[in-house]
Amino acid sequence: MNSSHPYAERYPVNTTMPATGRDQAEILAELREIAVAEDAVWERGQCSGTMYCGDHDHYGFMAEAFERFAHVNALQRDMCPSATRFEGEIIAMTLDMLHADAVTEGEPAGMVTSGGSGSILHAVLAYREEARNQGIGRPNIVKPETGHPAFDKAGYLLGVEVRRAPIDPVTTRADLDAVVDLIDESTVALVGSATNYGYGTIDPIEELAEIAVTRGIGLHVDGCLGGFILPWGEELGYNVPRWDFRVPGVTTISADTHKYAYGFKGTSVLAFADKALRNGQYFYVTDWTGGKYCSPGIEGSRSGGLLAATWAAMVSLGRNGYLDRARGIFETSFAMQAAVRSHPELRIMGDPTFCFSFTSDVLDIYHVNDAMRDKGWRFNGQQYPDAIHMAVTGPQTRPGVVERFAADLAEAVAFAASGPTAPPATGAIYGGVAGGLDDDAEEFIRGVMAQMMDEHQSIPTR
């Protein structure tokens, strides 16, 4: 686990408010040192997901856009009509990409949220409010098991039951019969992913939409990960089944601008096939002594800087820019998948595209992961079954990364096949290995949270 006081050896630890301010140049130098060291972790292209762009010129460009508006509160539009322009155009460009022009019933609209979880939260809120209007007391939504935990979190926060339908273990896509079995008269929406995070596979959205239309309920497509890359993959000729607003019955789509739209962390778009669903979840108080208050979403004050930077990222790339980047990512992903398939001991889960997951029926995949980790690779670990996943991003498209992946994987498979006697070191962190996480999950999670949150925030004794 990580230390609660990283950098304690190199820099001062602040456990109280410093009595006097520090020199700004010294602070910036310290930050630069830390950032350069931490960037080195992913610069070699060995880290799954998270650094979707990886291009420092692009980051610098967005930082300039951010800088101009970072101090602006996007809630106060009289002072910053620019926020209306940035937000409106981010939404319009996203709706265009998602083929909202194909919507025949309703008026497409959207909102910019703080991230994928924020978009999912607002979608669930919109469906809950719709349920209330229909007099449904305890609404539920049905997600395939592979749907992101953000749905469960939204359910937890908003009092909406989230039912999990098992998936088809071979294709890793939603099992439609299992979904149908969970629907009842209090179901307000279904969920499908394009793609899901774990396996990078796309649920059968057209079939889910048919079910939703028949039942008269919503369908949220979680495109947090795939939303800003699948459209370009489709244009490039890759096999991407339809999942966006061209499918009648898709009522909301989440697409993260802070992933494959290459914006800064902190923005996502929630798109609605019909404005009415969005407008149903606005919040307002008209009789507050402080004045009339309204906000479109859960946040109050929001940074104009993030809107400006996200907008700048999108208009600076445009269709061509996104297509170019997607081409590199899709080609890299399929080359990496070919390296995985060259080992009969390994098995790719389902039929993925830019993001893939693999397991093994004969080796402990976490022995493979151990050996890859020693060579500097950082994958995301999975369980039931144990598997490891790679979301291919900009840094992997750099020259030599695929070749290094193939060579290191061959050595890692040889290591796992050599019959290591020690249990895998990384399995205890990620997988459901023998005597592993399941029993002590709660204690483990508390430990992780404590180190992230509690200890370095604790008030020191004087």
Ligand SMILES: *Cc1c(COP(=O)(O)O)cnc(C)c1O
């Ligand atoms: C990242 C992700 C989310 C959650 O998004 P955050 O931005 O981390 O809040 C939801 N669904 C999928 C498929 C994702 O990849």
